Amino acid sequence: MTDQITEPPRLFEAREPVFPQRISGWYRRLKWRIMLGTLAIYYLTPWIRWDRGANLPDQAVLIDLAHARFYFFWIEIWPHEFYVVAGLLIMAGLGLFLFTAALGRVWCGYACPQTVWTDLFILVERWVEGDRNARIRLLRSPWTLRTARLRATKWTLWLLIALATGGAWVFYFADAPTLLADLVTFRAPFVAYATIGVLTATTFVFGGFLREQVCTYMCPWPRIQAAMMDEDSLTVAYRDWRGEPRGKKHENTSGDCIDCMACVNVCPQGIDIRDGQQVECITCALCIDACDTMMEKIGKPRGLIDYVALSDEPLERAGHPPRSIWSHVLRLRNFIYFGLWTGIGAMLVVALFIRSDFSLAVTPDRNPQFVKLSDGTIRNAYTLKINNQTGFARDFHISIKTDEPLRVDLEGTAELNVTVPPDGVLNTRVYIFAKPEFEANRAETTPVRFWVEERAEAGARTHADTVFTGDTQ
Amino acid sequence: MRKPKLSDEDYPTTGHEWDGIREYDKPMPRWWLWTFYATILFALVYVVFYPAIPLVNGATPGVLGWSTRADLAAEVEAVSLRNADIDQRLLDTPIGDLGADPDLTRYATAGGAAVFRTYCSQCHGAGAQGAKGYPNLQDDDWLWGGDLEAIVLTLKHGIRDDGDDDTRFSQMPAFGDILETGEIDALTQYVLSLSGQDHDADLAAAGPVLFEENCASCHGETGLGEREQGAPNLTDAIWLFGGDAETIGHTITFSRYGMMPAWNTRISEAQIKQVAFYVHQLGGGE
Numbered sequence: 001m002t003d004q005i006t007e008p009p010r011l012f013e014a015r016e017p018v019f020p021q022r023i024s025g026w027y028r029r030l031k032w033r034i035m036l037g038t039l040a041i042y043y044l045t046p047w048i049r050w051d052r053g054a055n056l057p058d059q060a061v062l063i064d065l066a067h068a069r070f071y072f073f074w075i076e077i078w079p080h081e082f083y084v085v086a087g088l089l090i091m092a093g094l095g096l097f098l099f100t101a102a103l104g105r106v107w108c109g110y111a112c113p114q115t116v117w118t119d120l121f122i123l124v125e126r127w128v129e130g131d132r133n134a135r136i137r138l139l140r141s142p143w144t145l146r147t148a149r150l151r152a153t154k155w156t157l158w159l160l161i162a163l164a165t166g167g168a169w170v171f172y173f174a175d176a177p178t179l180l181a182d183l184v185t186f187r188a189p190f191v192a193y194a195t196i197g198v199l200t201a202t203t204f205v206f207g208g209f210l211r212e213q214v215c216t217y218m219c220p221w222p223r224i225q226a227a228m229m230d231e232d233s234l235t236v237a238y239r240d241w242r243g244e245p246r247g248k249k250h251e252n253t254s255g256d257c258i259d260c261m262a263c264v265n266v267c268p269q270g271i272d273i274r275d276g277q278q279v280e281c282i283t284c285a286l287c288i289d290a291c292d293t294m295m296e297k298i299g300k301p302r303g304l305i306d307y308v309a310l311s312d313e314p315l316e317r318a319g320h321p322p323r324s325i326w327s328h329v330l331r332l333r334n335f336i337y338f339g340l341w342t343g344i345g346a347m348l349v350v351a352l353f354i355r356s357d358f359s360l361a362v363t364p365d366r367n368p369q370f371v372k373l374s375d376g377t378i379r380n381a382y383t384l385k386i387n388n389q390t391g392f393a394r395d396f397h398i399s400i401k402t403d404e405p406l407r408v409d410l411e412g413t414a415e416l417n418v419t420v421p422p423d424g425v426l427n428t429r430v431y432i433f434a435k436p437e438f439e440a441n442r443a444e445t446t447p448v449r450f451w452v453e454e455r456a457e458a459g460a461r462t463h464a465d466t467v468f469t470g471d472t473q
Numbered sequence: 474m475r476k477p478k479l480s481d482e483d484y485p486t487t488g489h490e491w492d493g494i495r496e497y498d499k500p501m502p503r504w505w506l507w508t509f510y511a512t513i514l515f516a517l518v519y520v521v522f523y524p525a526i527p528l529v530n531g532a533t534p535g536v537l538g539w540s541t542r543a544d545l546a547a548e549v550e551a552v553s554l555r556n557a558d559i560d561q562r563l564l565d566t567p568i569g570d571l572g573a574d575p576d577l578t579r580y581a582t583a584g585g586a587a588v589f590r591t592y593c594s595q596c597h598g599a600g601a602q603g604a605k606g607y608p609n610l611q612d613d614d615w616l617w618g619g620d621l622e623a624i625v626l627t628l629k630h631g632i633r634d635d636g637d638d639d640t641r642f643s644q645m646p647a648f649g650d651i652l653e654t655g656e657i658d659a660l661t662q663y664v665l666s667l668s669g670q671d672h673d674a675d676l677a678a679a680g681p682v683l684f685e686e687n688c689a690s691c692h693g694e695t696g697l698g699e700r701e702q703g704a705p706n707l708t709d710a711i712w713l714f715g716g717d718a719e720t721i722g723h724t725i726t727f728s729r730y731g732m733m734p735a736w737n738t739r740i741s742e743a744q745i746k747q748v749a750f751y752v753h754q755l756g757g758g759e
Contacts, residue, residue: 012506213504368598371609376709
């Protein structure tokens with residue numbers, strides 16, 4: 001037991017540096033692959049081309065803020081279809097719930113950008129300055145030319161990665177080849193440079209220096225996840241019932257843990273997993289690799305540190321084998337999350353398939369609701385918005401369906417044909433006239449249905465309902 | 474060497490405890506303290522460069538001299554600079570030809586709508602629907618003419634505006650001083666008949682002669698009105714003050730007229746052109 005503290009705790013404390021040691025193993029290989037995959041997706045996606053015809057951009061994934069369009073391969077989303085994005089966000093949220101309930105902080109440990117980029121930065125650090133012990137020596141020793149050279153090399157490499165990271169982000173918002181050419185010739189808009197600058201700085205600082213502190217001090221997700229997990233969630237844990245009492249091999253202790261500190265030395269979060277579950281742990285599973293390596297060396301069974309569900313602890317303490325992983329994962333809570341997740345996904349897919357590539361919205365003038373003309377005719381005005389969500393211009397015919405043969409015209413012309421520009425919206429004003437002999441002239445409201453029909457053969461059509469307002473006076 | 478770590482049990486707590494959960498009193502990271510100092514530094518720099526400390530009649534201006542007013546002025550300047558070309562085109566194009574150019578059509582309509590909301594909507598209504606005594610600009614009935622040139626003329630010089638030499642005047646006499654009550658009743662019924670409304674045919678029988686003597690010089694022999702005089706058409710369904718017997722009788726007895734100010738001294742030539750174009754395209758333009 002430690003001594004009792006006599007002086008009050010300090011208010012501030014410098015970060016204790018962490019020097020994760022190199023380790024290889026099953027989880028390390030999995031993490032390399034995930035890193036490769038996620039980084040490749042992030043850096044390369046903006047460069048994928050996708051032919052949409054002459055009038056639309058040919059970038060597969062493009063967030064065109066200026067024109068309020070989102071392109072994703074064959075899908076194009078307009079602002080009024082933002083529910084798709086909302087649905088994707090809900091799916092992302094439920095997906096996190098599902099993965100957290102089933103596998104604990106698997107997002108934090110494998111896929112979170114903070115983890116991936118920190119991993120990459122540590123890789124560079126190790127490549128330049130050497131492994132754990134070399135790095136500790138470098139920190140402890142006074143600054144020499146060699147220290148300066150190593151630091152400069154490391155920071156330069158970090159900065160290049162950070163620059164590429166910040167640079168890749170802006171390519172999602174503009175045509176990537178054009179923007180790259182503009183960037184290197186200093187003709188790109190200021191906001192592009194500013195975005196790259198900010199993201200380069202945050203990547204450099206977060207990946208190089210803040211690292212585990214982002215997870216511990218800044219990120220709200222670890223706190224939320226604590227509430228998402230239960231005793232059946234698989235999480236990285238130390239089997240203290242097997243490892244304790246720990247001690248060096250010659251100390252003749254009965255526990256399997258030889259207190260080699262391998263699990264602590266590889267930990268990018270700078271914690272000791274043997275203290276139990278803790279908020280700093282991102283379950284990156286590197287301590288599993290480290291401990292398994294050591295257990296194999298000393299001829300003990302693997303799995304002293306392992307993915308464990310807390311509900312298995314009493315079983316294992318009693319000497320029984322743990323229940324199978326599937327019995328933990330396949331439980332009602334996860335089925336509910338999965339059901340909600342797939343349900344929303346299915347709805348989004350259906351919504352994408354049944355949506356029309358043109359649409360009509362009718363807004364009747366409300367100020368004034370009607371105008372009386374000199375012969376007593378009542379005129380109503382409507383603003384029609386016709387969306388054309390395709391890459392080519394389309395011709396439409398406008399007509400109305402009413403009980404009485406009311407006259408309709410398009411801002412003074414009886415020609416009711418319009419052309420909607422490619423990937424555009426046509427705003428047009430339409431008048432409907434009710435002569436005094438029609439009931440619509442005096443009725444408070446008369447239902448009107450606007451039809452918009454494509455003039456090409458086998459044309460599609462759509463409609464919108466509104467009303468005609470008469471003069472009841 | 475690692476520093477000896479305190480075990481969780483021994484770590485000092487804040488003394489707060491809920492359901493057995495205790496709150497550690499752990500030190501904050503030092504860089505956090507630095508960010509706190511950085512915000513203080515930022516505040517000091519901000520105070521020097523930007524308006525910050527409130528005084529009795531304003532605030533310290535800051536060495537940059539920045540203000541939202543100046544920002545707005547710069548934005549307005551930038552917009553007018555951007556619009557300089559199209560403004561010139563608008564002025565160079567005869568108003569009748571604006572409709573042929575889609576850019577000018579859009580510019581005139583949008584600009585005219587803004588001008589209308591600022592200067593015209595107080596009387597004519599936000600939707601140009603008018604009000605009692607203020608003409609509806611959406612319908613097809615015009616007192617002084619509804620083609621583009623006529624609207625421009627009305628806008629420039631107003632109607633019955635004493636301050637403008639080119640304004641147009643006309644005034645209907647108050648016939649209460651001229652005619653007998655019975656005669657006014659007869660005229661009222663006759664005017665009702667002109668627009669095909671229900672009327673007392675016996676009373677109206679005396680109308681034609683009275684109308685011929687008193688009204689026809691301005692409203693025309695058949696009551697179709699006369700735009701040179703701004704005299705309303707009495708045969709249609711549109712009434713400036715109201716078309717029922719009581720209102721018509723009141724109008725004949727006391728007379729009524731409105732007044733519109735001349736705008737050529739208040740808004741620019743381009744704005745007049747824009748708002749004329751806007752009003753013309755509302756649905757009633759000729």
